[in-house]
Amino acid sequence: MFSALRASVFAMSLLSTDNRVRLQTRQLFPDGFANELPFVSPVGTRLTAAHFTPRCCRDLRAAAALFDAPLREAAAQGSPFVAFPELSGLALLGLLPRCERVLASLRRRFSAEAGRAGAAREAVQIAQGFLSETFLNMFSVLARGHRMLIAAGGFYVWEEGALRNRQYLFAENGDLLGYQDKMILSDFERAMGVVPCGKLEPMETRIGRIALLTASCARHYEPFAVASGLGCRVATVGASPFGEDLSPLAARAREQALVLVSAGLGASAPFFLSEESAPRVFLPQGGVRSLPADAEGAAALTARVDLSGAPLFDHYTADRNPAFFASLLAGDAPDADAVLVEMGK
Numbered sequence: 235m236f237s238a239l240r241a242s243v244f245a246m247s248l249l250s251t252d253n254r255v256r257l258q259t260r261q262l263f264p265d266g267f268a269n270e271l272p273f274v275s276p277v278g279t280r281l282t283a284a285h286f287t288p289r290c291c292r293d294l295r296a297a298a299a300l301f302d303a304p305l306r307e308a309a310a311q312g313s314p315f316v317a318f319p320e321l322s323g324l325a326l327l328g329l330l331p332r333c334e335r336v337l338a339s340l341r342r343r344f345s346a347e348a349g350r351a352g353a354a355r356e357a358v359q360i361a362q363g364f365l366s367e368t369f370l371n372m373f374s375v376l377a378r379g380h381r382m383l384i385a386a387g388g389f390y391v392w393e394e395g396a397l398r399n400r401q402y403l404f405a406e407n408g409d410l411l412g413y414q415d416k417m418i419l420s421d422f423e424r425a426m427g428v429v430p431c432g433k434l435e436p437m438e439t440r441i442g443r444i445a446l447l448t449a450s451c452a453r454h455y456e457p458f459a460v461a462s463g464l465g466c467r468v469a470t471v472g473a474s475p476f477g478e479d480l481s482p483l484a485a486r487a488r489e490q491a492l493v494l495v496s497a498g499l500g501a502s503a504p505f506f507l508s509e510e511s512a513p514r515v516f517l518p519q520g521g522v523r524s525l526p527a528d529a530e531g532a533a534a535l536t537a538r539v540d541l542s543g544a545p546l547f548d549h550y551t552a553d554r555n556p557a558f559f560a561s562l563l564a565g566d567a568p569d570a571d572a573v574l575v576e577m578g579k
Contacts, residue, residue: 236357238339242330243364250294250329250364252371258294259375262302268309268381279441281468281493282308282316282536283513285525286387287500288325290333297329298372304534305380311536315383315441319472319497320401320416320448322387323369325505327361334504341506344426351427355397358390365389370402370410378408383439385446385470387497388413396429401446401470403437412437414446417457420476436466442541445469449478449496455489462490467541472497473511480511487516493539515539 284304291297301318308316330336343353366389373386388401399416415431416423434457436443445461447469461469471483471494480496487494498513515523515537523537 236339236343236353236360238332238336239330239357240360242332242336243361245331246329247364247367250368252367255294255298255368255371256375259298259372260379261295262298262376263379267379278538279315279541280308280311280313280536280538281441281495281515282311282313282534283472283495283497283515284316284318284534285498285500285513285532286318286322286325288322288328288502288505288507290328290504294329294368294372297326297368298376300325301372301386302376305376305382305384307532307534308536309380309382313382313536314406315385315439315444315468315495316534317385317470317472317495317497318387319474319499319511320387320399321389321475323365323389326365326368326389328504329368337504337506347425350425351397354390354426354428355392358392358397362389362391366391373402373404374408374410377404377406381406383441385444385495387472390428397427398431399423399428399448401448403439403444403446405439411439416448416450418448418450418454420450420474420478422476434460434464436461436464442467447471449474449480450476452478452480452482452486455486458486458490458492462492466492468493468495470495470497473499473513475499475505475507477509480514483514483516484520484522487518488520491518493517493541498535 291300305316327337340357344350373384377384383406384404386402386404391398391400400413402413403411405411414435417431419428419430434445436445443466445466447457449471451457452471469492483494483496494516496514499507499511501507501510512524513535517539525532525535
């Protein structure tokens, strides 16, 4: 099983050692690395959502340039932070020899639900070493080169007998700040045998605490409430290859006083992505920033945001049934008839 994947990964592993990945990525900075950090002001910070389209690449430098494009647009706008969508690291499978053939064989193997968990485990175990070494070294150089904080997305990992969907956050000096495993899974991932994470662990940065969430969280308020309760002002909730609905994010940003950076995902035939998902930034004041109509081909959306703090949405004063909540806050059991009368007004 997966003989084409195994052979391709073996070949690329010989060509993508950590030194070679770093050398090829450094060539994107012929004038040297940036020396200064982008200026950050709580009331005028710029945050960037990448518009990322995976594709098959001819070499390591082309793959690095694919990830670098949103970063360069962000740097030109003075943004200190860029977010990529979940599973962005799987785009590195586009480096494998005979990329289209390998990806097509993987799709055929995963199309049937029966046996999907075993197939996922084997495929991840084959590719994880190559993906991890290439992805982590590449983003370390990119973060250091641009002096930029990067929520890089990630890939599947097999660790301690469990399959997890992992996202990574890199500091401006290229260090890995930490990672977050996915908490709420898609139906497809459950059939793959992916194990959910039971704990949200935000990471400290110079723009404040950041939580790495996923599109599957959008329909649940709890992850956002936890992020806000843990002191976050920013959370990433990028587009998903599983087609999750992101429409609740405007409400989540307003409810929990969070800036939600939602990276977009472009259509890509080799990776079987048939729909475009635009990058957006959702603001706690209720606004949404998106690309203008004439920005076709843009690799990123940068929005100016206020991180100085916004009041939490108060359900008690905003609700149209104040009698119920007044009784609840007073510690009295609400009178059902009074509640019904109030609701009928």
